[in-house]
Amino acid sequence: MPTPLRASPTSTAPSPLPQRILVVENSRTHARLIGEAIEQKLNLPVLYAATLAEARTALERHPDWFMVVTSLVLADGSHDEVVEFFLSRQLPTVVVSGVYDDGLREQVLRRQVVDYVLKNTPGSIDYLVWLVQRLERNRRIAALVVDDSRSARQHAAALLSMYGFRVIEAADGEAGLAMLDANPDIRLAIVDQEMPGMKGHEFTRRLRARHARDHLAIIGISGTSDGSLVPRFLKSGANDFLHKPFSREEFFCRVSQNIDQLELIGTLQDLATRDFLTGLPNRRHFLAECHALLPNTLGRQQSVTAAIIDIDHFKHINDTYGHEAGDVALKAVAQAIARHSGTQDLVARFGGEEFCALVPYLGESESVEYFESLRAQIEALEVDVGGQTLRMTVSIGVFRTRFPGQTLNHLLSEADRRLYLAKAGGRNRVVSSG
Known part of the structure; x- marks a missing residue:
């Protein structure tokens, strides 16, 4: 049976979505309350305008607008003119008002306005933040x-x-x-x-x-x-x-x-x-996914490669730079592993400074090249920790098989044995079954 094609670990990222939000409000204080809440809680960029003229200048200056939060009371426009100004530019528009007026509310909501929000009610800022977040995610x-x-x-x-x-x-x-x-x-x-x-x-x-x-x-x-x-x-x-x-x-x-x-x-x-620190799958999820993948792959007599990756001298990193630096190092290694992995690969933080991978469909030479490339990428990392540059290496134990009936426990045990040999051989190396 021919070996399935492996998916590339890199892919073309989609074009970023517009993020910029315009807050149009004649009260600078209230505008700042809205804008700072959005920036702090959602990390989205906010610009401000107090009039339609200022809004026009801002919209012309920047092309990447996501939405508008606007008051209806502006010095240079009526209620209808304010709404029409933004809707004609096909911008999602949320209207805020200081006065509850049923007639005005119905009039506004007959247009393609996203929502009509009272600005001075308890929780109105929190609601606006939630609304912006909801619209941003809906895209x-x-x-x-x-x-x-x-x-x-x-x-x-x-x-x-x-x-x-x-x-x-x-x-x-x-x-x-x-x-x-x-x-x-x-x-x-x-x-x-x-x-x-x-x-x-x-x-x-x-x-x-x-x-x-x-x-x-x-x-x-x-x-x-x-x-x-x-x-x-x-x-x-x-x-x-x-x-x-x-x-x-x-x-x-x-x-x-x-x-x-x-x-x-x-x-x-x-x-x-998921592991709370690195964002990689955790040990329990990794084991569950591997138990599903392994018999299916080996049953078709396709190869599976197991690897255990361990950061060298990790205790020394903690002792020298502090435990926060150790966390930064773990995240950097995890990101390198995630970037290197293909879509069919299973990777996880296994515990402490140890990571694990199960990679299907690698040939004998490919399995060594795959993890040697990962080792070199991690060795090349330069991680900033409090103004200092941290460099680190990893040791990797690799075991490849294509024999049906082999258990995950056997694969990991063999990879762990080779990891021990990599450590004993001087670290910063890959030891493989070939």
């Missing part, structure tokens, strides 16, 4: 709308687009399933009940069988008054349900709460599976 999420009514589908899609999502539409359940298969970055599905061929709750059931709750949020929608529909959707796997007609604000709140839940689950999973 990396795809959402699916499944509805046979073109107008209803386009309405939901337009709302999701306003909130930053990349939207994919489908007119029925079968098309929706195909779209999900073709777009693995879909994390949200809005599903109507009344569709030809496959009802919404049945589509939801089939969808949930393919995608777990920690990967995809499903919101059912319907205009029917059938009281049994909500539990049918929820029991079929939906996270939430909306009755038509729904308001823009209710739609946004429901969508945002469900996406927040997905991200919270993802955070908890990261805490359970």
